[in-house]
Amino acid sequence: MRLDTSSRIYVADTYNNRIVRMDDMSGTNWTVLGSTTNQFINPYGMAVDPFGTIYVADSRDYRIVMADDMTGSAWTTYGTGGTGTGQFDSPASIFAVPATSPIGVPSFSTAKLTFGYIVIGTSSPAQSVALANIGSAPLEFDSIASTGDFAQTGTCAGALPAGQTCTANVTFTPTAGGTRTGAITFNFGTAGVNPISLSGIGTQVRCRRRR
Numbered sequence: 001m002r003l004d005t006s007s008r009i010y011v012a013d014t015y016n017n018r019i020v021r022m023d024d025m026s027g028t029n030w031t032v033l034g035s036t037t038n039q040f041i042n043p044y045g046m047a048v049d050p051f052g053t054i055y056v057a058d059s060r061d062y063r064i065v066m067a068d069d070m071t072g073s074a075w076t077t078y079g080t081g082g083t084g085t086g087q088f089d090s091p092a093s094i095f096a097v098p099a100t101s102p103i104g105v106p107s108f109s110t111a112k113l114t115f116g117y118i119v120i121g122t123s124s125p126a127q128s129v130a131l132a133n134i135g136s137a138p139l140e141f142d143s144i145a146s147t148g149d150f151a152q153t154g155t156c157a158g159a160l161p162a163g164q165t166c167t168a169n170v171t172f173t174p175t176a177g178g179t180r181t182g183a184i185t186f187n188f189g190t191a192g193v194n195p196i197s198l199s200g201i202g203t204q205v206r207c208r209r210r211r
Contacts, residue, residue, distance in 0.1 A: 018034030179199065
């Protein structure tokens with residue numbers, strides 16, 4: 001359980017898979033975070049910072065979740081199951097420590113793009129990844145790079161101002177048949193690296209013999 005600067009009560013309602021907020025112990029203004037679009041599996045710990053940003057140890061999803069408010073605005077996740085870097089095994093607690101100065105914070109519209117079947121040597125229609133800066137300072141790019149049979153263009157370059165969004169447009173041009181994989185990687189220097197996984201299937205053109 002946590003209190004915010006208005007002394008509202010926040011509860012990690014673990015086995016109901018949700019976060020509950022209420023104004024007081026009579027349940028006034030009972031509000032729930034956790035629905036078909038913003039889902040948890042056994043959230044075990046949570047914190048709220050002085051700005052109202054909510055952080056959740058989403059235990060059985062093996063990740064940390066951040067949301068701007070109880071509507072799930074700017075829903076952002078980090079982590080997968082495992083023992084390596086960026087992996088958790090049932091995180092149970094979390095503490096929000098406000099930044100000492102304004103920072104840029106990236107939020108992506110998707111974690112993967114799938115292109116389906118594309119003829120070898122031809123390019124697919126572009127698919128987009130939207131990047132929003134939900135922080136309070138410009139988000140600096142060190143680099144954006146794609147790997148595999150994928151290429152990217154778009155409006156993401158230099159520094160993205162706070163509250164603004166840019167778009168990376170990704171195309172798939174298979175060089176061989178079968179499943180092809182790659183990534184588009186956003187490098188923010190000290191703010192970290194965010195890869196978006198990419199996949200598609202290369203296929204041959206089949207010609208019918210004339211009779």
